[in-house]
Amino acid sequence: KAGVTQTPRYLIKTRGQQVTLSCSPISGHRSVSWYQQTPGQGLQFLFEYFSETQRNKGNFPGRFSGRQFSNSRSEMNVSTLELGDSALYLCASSASGSRSYEQYFGPGTRLTVT
Amino acid sequence: AQSVSQHNHHVILSEAASLELGCNYSYGGTVNLFWYVQYPGQHLQLLLKYFSGDPLVKGIKGFEAEFIKSKFSFNLRKPSVQWSDTAEYFCAATGGATNKLIFGTGTLLAVQP
Numbered sequence: 702k703a704g705v706t707q708t709p710r711y712l713i714k715t716r717g718q719q720v721t722l723s724c725s726p727i728s729g730h731r732s733v734s735w736y737q738q739t740p741g742q743g744l745q746f747l748f749e750y751f752s753e754t755q756r757n758k759g760n761f762p763g764r765f766s767g768r769q770f771s772n773s774r775s776e777m778n779v780s781t782l783e784l785g786d787s788a789l790y791l792c793a794s795s796a797s798g799s800r801s802y803e804q805y806f807g808p809g810t811r812l813t814v815t
Numbered sequence: 816a817q818s819v820s821q822h823n824h825h826v827i828l829s830e831a832a833s834l835e836l837g838c839n840y841s842y843g844g845t846v847n848l849f850w851y852v853q854y855p856g857q858h859l860q861l862l863l864k865y866f867s868g869d870p871l872v873k874g875i876k877g878f879e880a881e882f883i884k885s886k887f888s889f890n891l892r893k894p895s896v897q898w899s900d901t902a903e904y905f906c907a908a909t910g911g912a913t914n915k916l917i918f919g920t921g922t923l924l925a926v927q928p
Contacts, residue, residue, distance in 0.1 A: 734914055744905065744918035757915045791859065795914055803849065804914060806859040 703728065705794050705807035713813045719780040722810045726773050726794030732756075733775040734804060735767060738789040747790075750775055779812075787814045817842050819908050821919035828896050829927050836891040836922050838880075838906030847909045848889040849916070850880055854902040862904075865889065876900070898928045 706725045714720050726733050734757075735747040746759040750769035767777040773794075779786055789811050793804035818841045828834060840846060850862040863874025870882040880891045889906060906919040 732914055734916070736916070736918075743920050744907075744916075746915050746917070749914050751914075757913055759915070793859075793916075802914070803861055803864050804916060805861065806851075808858040 705792055705805055707790075707792050707807040707810050709810060710808065711811045711813075713815060714782050715815055716782055716784060718782050719778065720782060720812060721776055721778045722790055722792075722812075724775045724777075724792030724794075724807060726775070726792075727805055730794035730796050730805075731773050732795045732802070732804075733769055733773065734793045734795075735775070735777050736791040736793065737761075738791055738809070739787075744791070747777065782814045784814050786812065788812060817908070817910060817917050819906055819917050819919040821904075821906050821922050823922045824920065825923045825925075827925045827927065830898055831895050832926075834891070834893040834896045834900070834924070836904055836906075836924070838889045838891065838919060839887050840889065840906075840908045840917075841887065842908060842910050845911045848880075848882060849907045849909075850874065850878070850889075850891050851905045851907060851918075852902045853905065853921075859905070862891070896924075896926050898926045900924060901926045 708723045732751045734749040738744045749757040753769045764780045769775045789809045791809045792807045795802040795804040820839050822837045848865045851859045852862050865872045865882045873879045878893050904922045907916045
């Protein structure tokens with residue numbers, strides 16, 4: 702089975718711009734979660750989507766949003782970028798249904814905001 | 816509040832030494848526990864998981880972890896480390912039916928040949 706794929710792998714943006722990141726889960730996985738990884742804050746949960754609905758949300762400002770499509774692919778969007786948004790953004794998929802399952806991570810998108 | 820803590824931030828071992836990385840959690844209700852590893856330049860990989868049942872779980876590459884409910888701990892162990900185990904190790908937890916992973920701050924392991 703192919704793993705979780707994320708595009709693009711690297712991005713450089715300017716403050717104030719917006720960015721969209723994409724994630725394709727493992728085939729058959731219906732849950733997609735997003736995480737932000739930074740040296741200072743570590744790995745932090747952004748949100749989870751299941752069957753096109755946001756099921757959980759972390760403590761991030763409204764500038765961070767996401768969505769999931771009917772084929773389970775997911776996108777996250779960050780508007781009005783700030784320098785502090787520079788991070789590795791990780792997507793994880795799982796076969797979640799009525800209970801928690803293990804999550805499998807993609808390689809991440811490295812976002813640099815200048 | 817839900818939290819996961821890892822007390823060892825940086826560990827240096829020689830090859831063949833035994834490894835134990837500490838992980839404590841604070842969760843109300845059902846907890847699911849995980850150890851992930853991030854090798855240099857690679858993505859996070861699941862080492863092992865605990866949902867219920869036998870508190871001693873075995874994972875890939877010879878790693879194991881023991882869930883001790885009374886101590887709120889889920890320590891990672893390996894009897895004999897190799898240079899290729901050099902990586903960052905993350906303990907993580909979810910509660911109940913949620914997939915919201917709460918991560919510890921990670922432990923950077925350096926194994927010297």
